[in-house]
Amino acid sequence: MEIGHHISQRYNQELEDIRTRVLKMGALVESQAEEAVKALLERDGKLAKKVASSDYKINRLEVEIDEECTQVIARRQPAASDLRLVIAVVKVITDLERIGDEAEKIATYSIKLAKKPPISAMHSTLLHLSELVLSMLHDALDSFARMDTDKALEVISRGSNINREFDDLSRLLITYMMEDSHNIKRALRVIWCARSLERIGEHSRNICEYVIFLVKGKDIRHTDLQEILAEHFPDDDSD
Amino acid sequence: MEIGHHISQRYNQELEDIRTRVLKMGALVESQAEEAVKALLERDGKLAKKVASSDYKINRLEVEIDEECTQVIARRQPAASDLRLVIAVVKVITDLERIGDEAEKIATYSIKLAKKPPISAMHSTLLHLSELVLSMLHDALDSFARMDTDKALEVISRGSNINREFDDLSRLLITYMMEDSHNIKRALRVIWCARSLERIGEHSRNICEYVIFLVKGKDIRHTDLQEILAEHFPDDDSD
Numbered sequence: 001m002e003i004g005h006h007i008s009q010r011y012n013q014e015l016e017d018i019r020t021r022v023l024k025m026g027a028l029v030e031s032q033a034e035e036a037v038k039a040l041l042e043r044d045g046k047l048a049k050k051v052a053s054s055d056y057k058i059n060r061l062e063v064e065i066d067e068e069c070t071q072v073i074a075r076r077q078p079a080a081s082d083l084r085l086v087i088a089v090v091k092v093i094t095d096l097e098r099i100g101d102e103a104e105k106i107a108t109y110s111i112k113l114a115k116k117p118p119i120s121a122m123h124s125t126l127l128h129l130s131e132l133v134l135s136m137l138h139d140a141l142d143s144f145a146r147m148d149t150d151k152a153l154e155v156i157s158r159g160s161n162i163n164r165e166f167d168d169l170s171r172l173l174i175t176y177m178m179e180d181s182h183n184i185k186r187a188l189r190v191i192w193c194a195r196s197l198e199r200i201g202e203h204s205r206n207i208c209e210y211v212i213f214l215v216k217g218k219d220i221r222h223t224d225l226q227e228i229l230a231e232h233f234p235d236d237d238s239d
Numbered sequence: 240m241e242i243g244h245h246i247s248q249r250y251n252q253e254l255e256d257i258r259t260r261v262l263k264m265g266a267l268v269e270s271q272a273e274e275a276v277k278a279l280l281e282r283d284g285k286l287a288k289k290v291a292s293s294d295y296k297i298n299r300l301e302v303e304i305d306e307e308c309t310q311v312i313a314r315r316q317p318a319a320s321d322l323r324l325v326i327a328v329v330k331v332i333t334d335l336e337r338i339g340d341e342a343e344k345i346a347t348y349s350i351k352l353a354k355k356p357p358i359s360a361m362h363s364t365l366l367h368l369s370e371l372v373l374s375m376l377h378d379a380l381d382s383f384a385r386m387d388t389d390k391a392l393e394v395i396s397r398g399s400n401i402n403r404e405f406d407d408l409s410r411l412l413i414t415y416m417m418e419d420s421h422n423i424k425r426a427l428r429v430i431w432c433a434r435s436l437e438r439i440g441e442h443s444r445n446i447c448e449y450v451i452f453l454v455k456g457k458d459i460r461h462t463d464l465q466e467i468l469a470e471h472f473p474d475d476d477s478d
């Protein structure tokens with residue numbers, strides 16, 4: 001994708017503006033997700049409260065970028081490749097906004113969890129899942145910023161690790177709940193957080209699919225990815 | 240929204256085609272959600288398996304409609320109001336596809352739940368939540384089909400009932416888990432289904448917001464809806 005090949009200097013600027021704003025929104029969403037995870041893991045109620053109440057900034061950016069995209073299409077009547085950019089942006093920001101929602105949910109549960117004793121048995125699994133998800137989000141945004149399809153495919157291939165980690169954590173939590181029924185409420189809140197982390201991973205994956213659609217003009221959503229991944233990562237033995 | 244006001248008969252036809260396909264996709268998604276719920280409530284493993292394996296039809300429709308929208312924009316360079324339609328369609332079908340995903344998840348859990356004895360204590364609450372969510376989805380699709388903003392607003396106002404029902408069900412399930420730790424796994428699967436139902440409600444709400452955006456040209460996402468709702472339903476005492 002080369003933005004900046006238009007004769008109209010203004011049009012180039014408009015497309016570049018949209019891209020810059022998406023990156024800005026991405027950075028904001030990433031920092032919200034990071035802080036939500038930090039609040040969860042470090043049981044920091046104050047930080048959790050801050051995250052739980054700053055969602056509106058992300059929401060505002062989504063509405064503004066949507067509006068900008070609609071205006072550019074109406075005014076510039078973009079040709080196919082620019083149009084793909086604009087449509088992909090409209091989709092990417094929907095996923096970004098929903099990542100923001102999930103971060104807010106994690107923060108809301110973290111406020112309550114911070115008031116109770118920690119569940120030390122699952123700290124390391126939860127830490128591991130968080131790291132996986134946050135790195136997936138980071139790299140998804142990076143693949144969008146550079147329009148790097150190799151990276152996008154690599155991020156998509158990491159999805160199955162997240163499912164595995166989530167299953168591990170669920171098993172731990174079920175054991176923990178069975179040990180003492182007083183643990184149930186607290187363990188459920190942790191499961192909700194893990195579910196939200198899993199969703200952040202799914203949205204990151206969606207973003208990568210839009211990057212590939214954008215660059216290759218090829219829609220890989222809902223197709224059998226195994227084939228594409230096997231082609232790109234012949235030595236990868238993960239499923 | 241009046242489709243059909245263009246001098247080009249073909250262009251009218253193209254917009255009408257897109258609309259028809261979205262309605263077709265909506266009907267398919269609705270029937271998937273209904274069957275998933277039926278499989279869950281009636282513990283019908285066979286039906287659950289059928290639902291869990293027919294997601295691909297919905298996914299295919301999403302990709303096709305996306306493609307059609309991109310082509311119409313590229314070819315017709317639509318004016319503002321038609322453009323709003325196309326952008327709203329691109330957003331609506333993303334939500335429809337994700338409702339399909341949630342129906343698939345409910346079906347997958349239902350396969351396992353059907354093999355175990357029923358949890359009779361929560362049947363009526365689960366039934367109630369399902370009915371609420373399915374009627375919300377039905378009416379959201381209806382508001383899209385007729386471009387009926389009053390109905391769209393009314394559906395949005397129902398969102399808080401779903402949260403209440405979900406909380407009731409969670410409380411019941413926690414009690415049930417505390418009674419006997421052998422219930423935990425089964426109860427968790429029911430909670431996952433309830434969560435998916437809740438998400439279907441959220442996506443239905445999103446669809447209604449796009450209908451309002453489309454007709455009124457007014458973006459009500461992320462704004463304080465209470466004001467708008469109070470204006471429309473002055474006698475409604477629900478929050």
